[in-house]
Amino acid sequence: MATGRPTHTADRGRPANRGRGIPEATVARLPLYLRALTALSERSVPTVSSEELASAAGVNSAKLRKDFSYLGSYGTRGVGYDVEYLVYQISRELGLTQDWPVVIVGIGNLGHALANYGGFASRGFRVAALLDADPAVVGTSAAGLPVRHMDELEDIVEDEQVSIGVITTPPGAAQQVCDRLVAAGVTSILNFAPTVLSVPDGVDVRKVDLSIELQILAFHEQRKAGEEAEQALAAPAAAKAAASSGPSSEPVVPAAADRPARTAAKLRRAAASGTDGDLPAVMPA
Amino acid sequence: MATGRPTHTADRGRPANRGRGIPEATVARLPLYLRALTALSERSVPTVSSEELASAAGVNSAKLRKDFSYLGSYGTRGVGYDVEYLVYQISRELGLTQDWPVVIVGIGNLGHALANYGGFASRGFRVAALLDADPAVVGTSAAGLPVRHMDELEDIVEDEQVSIGVITTPPGAAQQVCDRLVAAGVTSILNFAPTVLSVPDGVDVRKVDLSIELQILAFHEQRKAGEEAEQALAAPAAAKAAASSGPSSEPVVPAAADRPARTAAKLRRAAASGTDGDLPAVMPA
DNA sequence: TAGATTGTTAATCGATTAACAATC
DNA sequence: TAGATTGTTAATCGATTAACAATC
Numbered sequence: 341m342a343t344g345r346p347t348h349t350a351d352r353g354r355p356a357n358r359g360r361g362i363p364e365a366t367v368a369r370l371p372l373y374l375r376a377l378t379a380l381s382e383r384s385v386p387t388v389s390s391e392e393l394a395s396a397a398g399v400n401s402a403k404l405r406k407d408f409s410y411l412g413s414y415g416t417r418g419v420g421y422d423v424e425y426l427v428y429q430i431s432r433e434l435g436l437t438q439d440w441p442v443v444i445v446g447i448g449n450l451g452h453a454l455a456n457y458g459g460f461a462s463r464g465f466r467v468a469a470l471l472d473a474d475p476a477v478v479g480t481s482a483a484g485l486p487v488r489h490m491d492e493l494e495d496i497v498e499d500e501q502v503s504i505g506v507i508t509t510p511p512g513a514a515q516q517v518c519d520r521l522v523a524a525g526v527t528s529i530l531n532f533a534p535t536v537l538s539v540p541d542g543v544d545v546r547k548v549d550l551s552i553e554l555q556i557l558a559f560h561e562q563r564k565a566g567e568e569a570e571q572a573l574a575a576p577a578a579a580k581a582a583a584s585s586g587p588s589s590e591p592v593v594p595a596a597a598d599r600p601a602r603t604a605a606k607l608r609r610a611a612a613s614g615t616d617g618d619l620p621a622v623m624p625a
Numbered sequence: 626m627a628t629g630r631p632t633h634t635a636d637r638g639r640p641a642n643r644g645r646g647i648p649e650a651t652v653a654r655l656p657l658y659l660r661a662l663t664a665l666s667e668r669s670v671p672t673v674s675s676e677e678l679a680s681a682a683g684v685n686s687a688k689l690r691k692d693f694s695y696l697g698s699y700g701t702r703g704v705g706y707d708v709e710y711l712v713y714q715i716s717r718e719l720g721l722t723q724d725w726p727v728v729i730v731g732i733g734n735l736g737h738a739l740a741n742y743g744g745f746a747s748r749g750f751r752v753a754a755l756l757d758a759d760p761a762v763v764g765t766s767a768a769g770l771p772v773r774h775m776d777e778l779e780d781i782v783e784d785e786q787v788s789i790g791v792i793t794t795p796p797g798a799a800q801q802v803c804d805r806l807v808a809a810g811v812t813s814i815l816n817f818a819p820t821v822l823s824v825p826d827g828v829d830v831r832k833v834d835l836s837i838e839l840q841i842l843a844f845h846e847q848r849k850a851g852e853e854a855e856q857a858l859a860a861p862a863a864a865k866a867a868a869s870s871g872p873s874s875e876p877v878v879p880a881a882a883d884r885p886a887r888t889a890a891k892l893r894r895a896a897a898s899g900t901d902g903d904l905p906a907v908m909p910a
Numbered sequence: 911t912a913g914a915t916t917g918t919t920a921a922t923c924g925a926t927t928a929a930c931a932a933t934c
Numbered sequence: 935t936a937g938a939t940t941g942t943t944a945a946t947c948g949a950t951t952a953a954c955a956a957t958c
Contacts, residue, residue, distance in 0.1 A: 365949055371840040375819065389915065398821040401915095402951055409917055417916040418958040434840050435847030442839070449741050453734035459819055459836040464843065503846055504839065527849060528842040530835075534660065534744055536683040544845050546838050550815075551744040553831050554727070554789065555656040555719050557813040558749070560829050561788055562720030564812060650925055674939065686939095687927055694941055702940040703934040916957080923950070932941080 362433075366407040372397045373404065374430045380423045389420040431464075441468035441500045443526075445517050446509030447477055447487050450532055454506060455483035468500040473513070490520075497524035504528045511535045518545075647718070651692040657682045658689065659715045665708045674705040716749075726753035726785045728811075730802050731794030732762055732772045735817055739791060740768035753785040758798070775805075782809035789813045796820045803830075 376396035380388055390408075394401040408414060408421075414429055415421045431437050442460075444451050447470050454460070455470055472478055473490045480487050488496070496502065505521040507514050507529060514533035521529060522543055531537055531547045539545055661681035665673055675693075679686040693699060693706075699714055700706045716722050727745075729736050732755050739745070740755055757763055758775045765772050773781070781787065790806040792799050792814060799818035806814060807828055816822055816832045824830055 363948070367844050368837070368841055370844070371834075371837040372821070374840075375836075376821075390917095391915085396821070398823075400951075402953090403949090405915095405917065406950080413917070415916050416958060417956070418914045420915070433844070435843040436840065438847070440839075440843055440846070449734065449738035453738045454835060456734050457835060460839075463836060463840065465839055504842055528846045530838050530842060536657070536661075536681070538683075542849070544842055546842055548833055548835070548838060549656075550739060550742060550833070551660075551748060552653070552656040553815050553833060554725075554745075554750055555659075555721065555748065556653055557789055557815060557829055557831060558720040558725055559652050559655070559718070561725070561813045562723070564827070648924070675941095676939085685927075687929090688925090690939095690941065691926080698941070700940050701934060702932070703938045705939070914958085916955105918955085919953085921951085921953100924948090926947070927945085928943105929945100930941105930943085932939105934937105934939085 362410045366410055367434075369397070369399060369403075369407055370430050370434055372399070373407070374427065374434070374436075377423055377427045377430065381427055385423055387416075387420045387422055390415070393421065436464040438464060440465045440504055441502045442466065442504045442506060443469045443471060443493070443496060443500075443502050443521075444506045444508060445471045445490070445493070445521070446507060446513070446533075447472040447480075447482055448508065448510075451508040452482050454508060454532075455485065465504075468502050469496045471496075473509075490517075493520055494524045497521070497526055502526060504530070506530045506532070507537075508532045647695045651695055652719075654682070654684060654688075654692055655715050655719055657684070658692070659712065659719070659721075662708055662712045662715070666712055670708055672701075672705045672707055673711075675700070678706065721749040723749060725750045725789055726787045727751065727789045727791060728754045728756060728778070728781060728785075728787050728806075729791045729793060730756045730775070730778070730806070731792060731798070731818075732757040732765075732767055733793065733795075736793040737767050739793060739817075740770065750789075753787050754781045756781075758794075775802075778805055779809045782806070782811055787811060789815070791815045791817070792822075793817045 373393065376393055377388070379396070380393075390401040390405045394404040397404065405415075408426075411429060411433055414426055428437075442465050444454055444467060447455070451470065451472070455467060460467065467483070467485060469492070470482055470485050470487045471490050471493055472487050475489075478487050478489045497505075502524075503526055505518075505526040505528070507517055507521075509517050511533045514531060514535040515537055518529060518531070518537045518539065522539055527542060528544045529537065529539065529546070531545055532549075534549055534551055537545050537547075658678065661678055662673070664681070665678075675686040675690045679689040682689065690700075693711075696714060696718055699711055713722075727750050729739055729752060732740070736755065736757070740752060745752060752768070752770060754777070755767055755770050755772045756775050756778055757772050760774075763772050763774045782790075787809075788811055790803075790811040790813070792802055792806075794802050796818045799816060799820040800822055803814060803816070803822045803824065807824055812827060813829045814822065814824065814831070816830055817834075819834055819836055822830050822832075
């Protein structure tokens with residue numbers, strides 16, 4: 341495959357960088373832009389600048405323009421982007437102009453929640469079937485659809501041409517369900533079970549993992565606590581230094597000082613944790 | 626802040642690269658390693674090599690060793706890593722050795738699912754309260770906890786020293802709920818509503834968005850369809866060429882050929898979509 | 911034309927990877 | 935010691951960002 345990038349031409353509708361082109365990071369942001377554009381479209385806003393749209397999508401405008409440059413030249417200098425046209429182009433790029441039947445396997449709390457999720461149907465995705473292995477659940481209904489038995493998985497995938505499967509089973513069942521989905525012909529899997537799935541080449545897996553997200557937040561939260569503890573310790577000395585060096589417009593203790601309750605909680609945590617170099621409470625056996 | 630990296634020392638328990646150190650990409654993988662290590666620990670496996678652990682976590686071993694090098698030198702050359710010790714070190718690094726009270730706001734299907742999520746409690750996270758604005762929901766219970774009214778939010782955050790909030794409200798309510806959480810002292814938010822939240826500096830937001838994940842899968846799925854269509858078109862010619870160039874051990878049409886049903890579905894989709902340069906069905910007004 | 915805004919460049923930053931010296 | 939495996943280096947790759955020429 342050629343690695344040379346084609347020279348850019350500004351003709352509409354002929355993307356500059358098709359083929360192996362669009363970076364993953366850009367693909368991951370296209371849905372954000374699309375959502376912001378859809379909101380503008382509903383308000384009948386005809387055009388939008390990169391600055392406005394970037395702000396609505398929560399990114400900076402340089403990144404947005406770079407992202408769009410991978411799709412082609414869909415803007416007008418001095419004016420901005422045509423909202424409707426961009427909605428269409430991004431939808432097409434993401435494959436949302438076609439119908440994507442999806443099966444959801446595992447109809448517990450989470451499966452129910454997903455079946456009822458509104459944003460599902462709105463963007464080309466259609467719940468083709470809900471499946472569960474539990475006879476007590478099979479035959480009930482969720483979001484107006486009957487829950488069918490796992491035995492029907494292969495037939496449904498074939499009959500409905502399903503290429504996307506959503507796994508919301510308990511972790512122990514996830515790999516087995518994944519294997520059956522893949523064997524039946526599914527090539528994209530969205531996995532909500534906290535398990536690493538192994539799949540053959542050509543099958544995409546994305547995972548959504550509540551526990552991981554919380555742990556990442558906890559990491560940063562702990563770090564904030566540590567920083568505020570340091571600031572609090574440094575504050576008296578700094579205040580003294582500031583007092584002796586005459587009037588200053590800069591506050592001595594920023595941000596943290598005006599949120600006493602929060603800081604108190606964090607100091608307590610910082611003291612309780614091993615953040616500041618305590619000996620580990622557990623050592624290797 | 627000093628940018629010079631301290632020289633690495635191999636003493637246990639004194640991480641080489643603390644402070645502004647650990648890259649985000651590494652932080653995001655620590656929970657994966659921890660999960661794999663916990664499983665090994667439950668099986669009483671005493672030590673594990675980077676190769677084995679990487680495989681269990683679904684990454685490559687070079688990446689894993691690089692990741693661990695940011696934490697310190699916790700392995701033993703020629704032997705591997707002590708499972709229990711590493712569980713402790715990663716837990717501590719992530720802040721999981723302390724208690725993290727969490728509030729969940731919005732007790733619909735998804736809120737219920739999260740309240741019942743087992744992985745929640747197991748790793749230092751504790752559901753401090755379930756909150757909802759709907760009087761019909763307030764007073765019911767989920768996962769053994771009563772659903773309380775939004776009015777109690779501020780008191781609960783203060784009393785229970787909550788620093789992490791989970792938003793599972795409809796999108797229209799998310800920003801407002803977020804503002805209240807932040808005003809009450811919450812500094813980390815996990816957002817399941819499909820909305821861009823704006824928060825002041827010092828507050829972390831992570832989002833989980835089903836719709837975005839599906840759209841990313843659809844993008845790749847569409848691309849697969851396009852590629853298989855190209856292969857199918859190229860196949861007859863390639864087969865002819867191969868036939869005339871004598872015996873060969875390489876298959877002419879790889880992968881796609883042995884999954885006829887799937888390929889048929891994709892060819893249909895490729896034909897239906899604008900992938901191959903059809904004129905757009907929608908043009909700007 | 912003058913003002914506005916895109917699309918592109920180039921510099922910078924951060925993440926990944928393979929290879930291997932250090933060392934258990 | 936010989937074999938195994940870590941921790942680190944350095945090369946490479948991909949993503950971000952600011953700046954600005956192109957141009958509407």
